[in-house]
Amino acid sequence: MAVKDYIRERFFPHIWCPGCGHGTIMGSMIRAIENLGIKKSDIVVISGIGCSSRICGYLDFHTLHTIHGRALAFATGVKLSRPELTVIVPMGDGDAFAIGGNHLIHSARRNIDVTAIIMNNNIYGMTGGQYSPSTRYGDLATTAPYGNIDQPFDFVKLALGAGASFVARTTTYHATSMIKILEKAITHKGFSVVDVLSQCPTYFGRKNKFASPVDMLKYYKSQTTPIGSEAKEKNPDLIERGIFAQEERPEYCVEYDKIIEKASQRKVTNGKV
Amino acid sequence: MKKDIRFVQGNEAVVEAAMYADLDFFAGYPITPSTEIAELLAYRLPKKGGKFIQMEDELSSMCTIIGASLTGKKVMTATSGPGFSLKQEAIGFAVMTETPCVIVNVQRGGPSTGLPTSGSQGDVMQARWGTHGEHAIIALTASNNQDVFAITVDAFNLSETFRTPVILLLDEVVAHTRERLIMPKPGELNVVKRLRTSVPKGTDYHPYLPREDGRLPMSDFGGVHRYNVTGLAHDMWGFPSNNPKIVYGLMRHLVDKIQGHTKEVTRIKEFFIDDAEYLLISYGSSARTALHVVENRRARGERLGLLELQTLWPFPVDVVQERCASANCVMVVEMNMGQIFYEVKKAVADPQKVFLANQIDGSFITPTDILNILRIIQGKGA
Ligand SMILES: Cc1ncc(C[n+]2csc(CCOP(=O)(O)OP(=O)(O)O)c2C)c(N)n1
Ligand code: SF4
Ligand SMILES: [Mg+2]
Numbered sequence: 001m002a003v004k005d006y007i008r009e010r011f012f013p014h015i016w017c018p019g020c021g022h023g024t025i026m027g028s029m030i031r032a033i034e035n036l037g038i039k040k041s042d043i044v045v046i047s048g049i050g051c052s053s054r055i056c057g058y059l060d061f062h063t064l065h066t067i068h069g070r071a072l073a074f075a076t077g078v079k080l081s082r083p084e085l086t087v088i089v090p091m092g093d094g095d096a097f098a099i100g101g102n103h104l105i106h107s108a109r110r111n112i113d114v115t116a117i118i119m120n121n122n123i124y125g126m127t128g129g130q131y132s133p134s135t136r137y138g139d140l141a142t143t144a145p146y147g148n149i150d151q152p153f154d155f156v157k158l159a160l161g162a163g164a165s166f167v168a169r170t171t172t173y174h175a176t177s178m179i180k181i182l183e184k185a186i187t188h189k190g191f192s193v194v195d196v197l198s199q200c201p202t203y204f205g206r207k208n209k210f211a212s213p214v215d216m217l218k219y220y221k222s223q224t225t226p227i228g229s230e231a232k233e234k235n236p237d238l239i240e241r242g243i244f245a246q247e248e249r250p251e252y253c254v255e256y257d258k259i260i261e262k263a264s265q266r267k268v269t270n271g272k273v
Numbered sequence: 274m275k276k277d278i279r280f281v282q283g284n285e286a287v288v289e290a291a292m293y294a295d296l297d298f299f300a301g302y303p304i305t306p307s308t309e310i311a312e313l314l315a316y317r318l319p320k321k322g323g324k325f326i327q328m329e330d331e332l333s334s335m336c337t338i339i340g341a342s343l344t345g346k347k348v349m350t351a352t353s354g355p356g357f358s359l360k361q362e363a364i365g366f367a368v369m370t371e372t373p374c375v376i377v378n379v380q381r382g383g384p385s386t387g388l389p390t391s392g393s394q395g396d397v398m399q400a401r402w403g404t405h406g407e408h409a410i411i412a413l414t415a416s417n418n419q420d421v422f423a424i425t426v427d428a429f430n431l432s433e434t435f436r437t438p439v440i441l442l443l444d445e446v447v448a449h450t451r452e453r454l455i456m457p458k459p460g461e462l463n464v465v466k467r468l469r470t471s472v473p474k475g476t477d478y479h480p481y482l483p484r485e486d487g488r489l490p491m492s493d494f495g496g497v498h499r500y501n502v503t504g505l506a507h508d509m510w511g512f513p514s515n516n517p518k519i520v521y522g523l524m525r526h527l528v529d530k531i532q533g534h535t536k537e538v539t540r541i542k543e544f545f546i547d548d549a550e551y552l553l554i555s556y557g558s559s560a561r562t563a564l565h566v567v568e569n570r571r572a573r574g575e576r577l578g579l580l581e582l583q584t585l586w587p588f589p590v591d592v593v594q595e596r597c598a599s600a601n602c603v604m605v606v607e608m609n610m611g612q613i614f615y616e617v618k619k620a621v622a623d624p625q626k627v628f629l630a631n632q633i634d635g636s637f638i639t640p641t642d643i644l645n646i647l648r649i650i651q652g653k654g655a
Contacts, residue, residue, distance in 0.1 A: 008501075011512060044495050046340070057503070057512060062495050064343065065503035065513075066336065067366050073333035077340025077348075080324050081298060082495045106329040256324060263319035273322035 006030045006040065011057045019213030021172035021198030022119050025090070026055050028175050029117065032182035043086045046075045048100060050092030050126045051200075052119035069100030072107045075114045083113070083253035084270045086186060093120040094132040097153055101133070108162035108191050112252040115185045115192045118155055121200035129203030140207040156244050159193035166192035167245040171220035172199060174241065181243065190251050197224070197239075277456035283448040284309040286418040287351070287377055287441070288317065289456065290425030294464050297323045297346035300337035302330050302356060305389045306445040307379035310351035331356035335363035335376070342372045343502065345467060345493035347429060351377035353445075354387060357396060357403070364438050365404030366504045368527065371436035371481070371489060373467070375428045378440060379448040380557075382635045391635035392446040394557055397612040400440045401586050407524060409531035411538055412440040412586040416447060416560040418454045423462065424540065424583055430465040431538060435530055436489055442585060444608070446558035446637055467491060472498070481523075482509040487530050532587050539592055540583035545571055549578025551647065552600035554593070554617055555607060556582040559638050563606040566643045585613065593620040602650055603627045608638055 007030075016022050033043065043061040047053035049068035056063040062085075066074045071089045079087045096104055096118045107114060123141060124130040131141035133153045141148060159167045166188040170178040178196060185192035199205060199216035210216045225231045227242035257268040266273045281289070287310055291299075299318060301311040311327065318325045324341070328334040331352050338348035352360065357378040367374050380396045382388025396403075400412040411431050415424040425441060432439040470490035472478040478498040483489050492498040505513040506520045514520065531538065542560075544567055546552065555563035560581040567577040580596050582589065597603050597617070603626055605614040611629050618624040630646040632638035648654060 010510075041497070041499060057501055060499060062499050063501045064340070064494070065501065065505065067362055067504055070333060070336045070363065073328065073336035074340035076326065076328070076333075077298070077300065077337035077342075078344055078495065080326060080337075081341040081344040081346050085495045102329050103333055106333075256319075260319045260322055263316075264322060266322075268322070 001034060003027065003030050003034070006033065006060055007058055008060050014058055015054055016051060017202045019199070019201040020051070021121060021200070021213075021216075022052050022055065024172040024175050025117065025119050025178070025196050025198055026058065028178040029088070029090070029182055030059075031179045032186060035179065036183055036186060038086055038186075042084070043088065044078055046071045046078065046087065046089050048091055048095040050095045050124070052090055052092040052125070052198075053095060055090045069095050069098070070103060071095070072100065072103040072114065072116065076107065076112055079112055079114055080253055080256065087114045088117065088186065089114055090117045090119055092125065093118060093122060093134045093155075094124045097133045097155060097158070104193075105158070105162035108159055108164035108193065110252040111163065111165050111190045111249050113189055113191070115188075115194070117182070117185075118193065118195045119198045120155065120195055121198045121204055122152075123200050123204040125200045125203055129207060142203075142207075155193070155195040159195075160245055164193045165190035165245065165247045165249045166243070168193070168243045169195040169197070169239070169241045171197040171224055171241060173217045173220040184243065184246065188246065190249055274458065279454045279456060280451060281418060281454050282309060282451050283418055283421050283443060284379070285313060286421040286454050287425050287443070288313040289454070290422040291349055291375070291429070292317060292321075293422075293457065293462065294426045294429035295347050296349055296429070298338060298341040298348045299324070299350065300326045300328050300334040300341070301350050301352065302328055302334050304331070304353045304356045306381055306448050307351045307353045307356075307377060310377060331359040332363055335360040336366075338374050339363060339367050339370070339372050342374050343494035345491070345496070347373075347433075347467070349375040349377065351379070353379045353389075354381045354383045354396065355385070357399065361403040365406060365408070367438040368404065368408045368410065369504045370502050371527075372438070373432040373436055374438050375425075375432055376438055376440050378442055380442060380444040388635040390445065392444045392558055392608060392637055393633075393635070394444055394559065394608040394612070396442065397585055397607075397609060400442050407528065409528045410440060410586050411435065411437060411531060411584070412442050413540065413584055414442045414557045415583055416557055416581060418450070418452050420583065421447060422454060422457065426462050426464065427540065430463065433465045433467055434488070435534070436491070437531060440586075442557070444557045450558075469493070470498070474498070479509040480511045481507060483526060487526070535587040535589060536591070538584055538587060539589040541589065541592060542581040542583065543596070544579040544581070545576075546578040546580060546596055548576055550576040550601045551578070551650075552597055552603045553577065553579045553643070554582065554603060554605045554613070555579065556585060556613065559606045559608055562638050562640055562643060566640045569640070582613070588616045588620070590620045593617055594622065597621045601626065604630050604643070604646060604650070606630045606638065606643055608632050
């Protein structure tokens with residue numbers, strides 16, 4: 001199928017600014033799904049609130065656009081009810097790790113088979129450029145006019161620590177390898193977290209002296225490096241990208257099937273007795 | 274068939290009734306005095322292939338049941354005071370997206386952590402207006418386990434019929450009182466099934482296009498129709514819209530589908546109303562004390578009556594107005610500072626004849642609390 005077959009044209013034009021990275025992530029996500037050959041009717045996309053979360057409306061899947069930070073909780077209800085569906089949750093950095101941080105770590109701990117895609121622009125885009133949990137020390141934001149004094153989270157470390165069984169990082173500059181990573185994340189049986197660095201030229205870029213979206217992409221190119229590269233040894237400040245964890249661990253819905261078997265003394269598959 | 278008689282807590286009656294009403298999915302977070310509901314359902318639900326999950330907090334529990342409901346399941350969550358506060362944002366999402374769900378709030382003393390193990394009826398207005406924005410809601414209550422059972426089944430039925438969250442506003446006293454429950458037989462109480470669309474696969478389905486009767490048939494989310502659900506104001510497709518005409522239509526629909534069916538949603542019980550000079554109005558556990566006073570005084574020939582409300586929201590204005598018309602004096606009995614009292618005052622023709630007998634210190638309202646006020650009204654001094 002062509003990319004446009006996955007899109008609800010009725011919803012366009014989209015709300016994203018010219019040069020915003022979020023559209024690139026949507027493109028890679030569609031291509032990953034296309035490559036995997038998953039039927040549109042078997043995919044549920046659930047998002048919270050933010051520029052990133054608007055992705056829901058544009059996609060021709062089952063789409064649920066919820067409230068800020070809680071998308072994973074809604075996803076838990078959908079997935080546990082219908083384990084046979086593929087559930088993907090695109091989130092903003094604030095959505096995923098500030099207001100929704102608790103749900104993210106607990107989803108990771110349960111290892112429920114949901115793919116969380118963090119559209120990480122280091123800023124609150126939708127509300128106009130306030131600092132987020134991934135805004136770096138010293139960066140400028142509308143609520144950090146003198147420079148940010150919060151220390152940022154490393155989402156990868158956080159997800160690993162919380163027990164996510166698939167953890168990866170990529171950027172909008174690396175759109176092609178992003179497709180491969182997303183394919184693996186989606187097919188992984190368990191909770192997957194993919195941290196995608198995504199440019200917000202309108203707020204993060206303008207505040208932090210990036211002349212254009214292209215400059216931001218160049219930054220992703222020059223400041224990131226594959227996991228374990230020689231470059232990283234020489235320059236520890238480089239951000240690693242690639243797959244950090246891909247492990248088989250008991251998945252929540254499968255475990256719950258066992259509970260049903262124990263309680264009901266009946267055979268269960270995919271949540272159905 | 275022999276009657277199935279149990280000796281249970283109010284919370285157990287809720288669980289039995291929820292199972293009777295075909296509950297499939299429960300998510301919750303422990304909090305006194307509602308915890309027994311979660312504990313019992315963790316045991317009961319998987320036995321029938323249903324799902325139970327203990328979430329990381331009450332807000333996520335609320336979100337989780339909404340997700341499950343959209344896929345076609347009958348869902349419930351249960352909580353108390355602080356947890357009810359946490360759920361509010363997601364309750365609004367269920368209102369806006371017209372997702373059936375039942376929320377049990379076993380009221381305890383507040384505000385804040387308040388009195389975790391004491392009875393209270395302080396959340397009546399929170400049930401009405403807890404989530405932000407203009408909206409309508411259904412909130413039900415009951416005073417004894419038999420009624421708790423019936424009203425819980427009703428809560429599921431009304432949430433399916435009107436595609437709305439229904440709040441089951443119990444209180445600590447009812448939830449923890451152990452008493453007899455005669456289990457209704459299968460089929461004895463009506464159980465409303467989800468109304469599903471007849472639109473076939475491959476044909477456009479409009480998730481938010483009401484039928485002529487105002488009802489909106491659902492299509493199990495993740496099933497044959499792909500559509501969008503959003504908490505933003507939306508059109509019949511479920512697509513965001515800020516077109517004033519569409520927003521107006523949506524707002525009217527959300528409010529009218531409930532306010533416009535107040536009569537259908539109203540559940541009341543009447544005791545000695547017809548010739549009552551003094552009409553007591555009460556609900557939940559307070560109604561037990563009120564009934565005790567009424568029966569006692571009747572035995573002495575005094576004309577007291579009781580109107581017990583089981584539907585608190587939408588407030589049954591017409592019924593209250595009509596029942597109060599011939600009484601000389603109306604006394605609202607509740608465990609708060611007048612949350613229903615002011616609604617009654619608004620409803621009746623002569624508000625100056627409405628009085629309040631209440632208790633707010635965490636102890637259960639007693640006949641003396643009511644009689645003291647009655648003496649003042651009767652001019653017998655305090
Ligand atoms: C409970 C709640 N608090 C605050 C907001 C306002 N709000 C909307 S989006 C957002 C942050 C968005 O930032 P992010 O999640 O990083 O997504 P982005 O827009 O950058 O893609 C905030 C604070 C809200 N909608 N709900
Ligand atoms: S504000 Fe930033 S994140 Fe939002 S659409 Fe514009 S560029 Fe993208
Ligand atoms: Mg952001």
